[in-house]
Amino acid sequence: MFDEAQRETLRAEINRILNEAVGALMDAGHLESGSVIVLGCSTSEITGARIGKGSVPELGEIVAEAMLAACKGHGVHAAFQCCEHLNRGIVVEKAVLRELGLTQVRAIPQPKAGGSVPAAAWKKMEKPALAVSIQADAAIDIGDTLVGMHIRPVAVPLRISTSHVGHANLVMAYSRLPYIGGARAVYTE
Template sequence: MLQNDIFTIIGKAVDALQQAGEIAPGGMIVLGCSTSEVAGARIGKGSVPELGQIIASAMLEACRKRGLYAAFQCCEHLNRAIVMEQEALDARRLTQVKAVPQPKAGGSVPAAAWKLLSRPALAVNVQADAAIDIGDTLVGMHIRPVAVPLRMEENRIGHANLVMAYSRLPFIGGSRAVYE
């Protein structure tokens, strides 16, 4: 898969999520990605740092163009902590933890994002407005309830599945409640 294709697909995914989820500037989209799966290997078994660089760059560019924060889920070796700009962590009053993601301890995409961000920080968790999952990384744990699946025509990056979800406010109040 070509670098331009990755940038195009991730840009379309961010657009679709921002539109469907009505995500305002300052909102956050978290990305979970297995470069192993993108390359055709089993998750966690064939990390590709070069792909991590391309995918992290594509996500950062797509989010910045739209006034959104990008966040990146680490793998289970870092307890699925989230890489983001320090500014985003502070604005959301998240709990910061200390580690520097590496391709084999955190993942290739978060490791690349760490180097690309101006002031990288690691949060223990987040409740983002939306999520993109490339390679079945189970990023849904980092979406604010209620998660709504979203599909688009491009549903793969390389060999990896691409799935997305955005959050909506929970409906409360029962049969007499009125919703706009």
């Protein structure tokens, strides 16, 4: 679909955006090493098609590689939301699945059943596993995939200088602890 020059331009741009996004989430959300950031991404939306109607496996590989690299560079774990055909399951490394006590389900994401990005992530991970759900520390949504269902409460929206990846909207959120108590509660030491 893309010639070599287009592919390299896309790769550089998506690497830049996801590295900035992960860094911003780390800073704003005070994420620690070992935190989990979940990505929901529609390659259809990036190219200007309607979500779920124009999956682009080649673009999925670029996005998955960029997300994995950005997360690794910041010392956090990447998770990838599948589409509704796999009940919005989550692709993670098996070690993360075990560490977090996630429920594993059986399916291997494909570009048209799971999505191009999770399918590519599955192939690029050391020991991939599919979880039924996750409560991640932060989320990145490219293309209005409704990834917010996989972030633990309380979600705090975050914006960076980039608002789109191609034609797709870029939105993010990190989670903060819920405040409990009342007028006499103390929240800082």
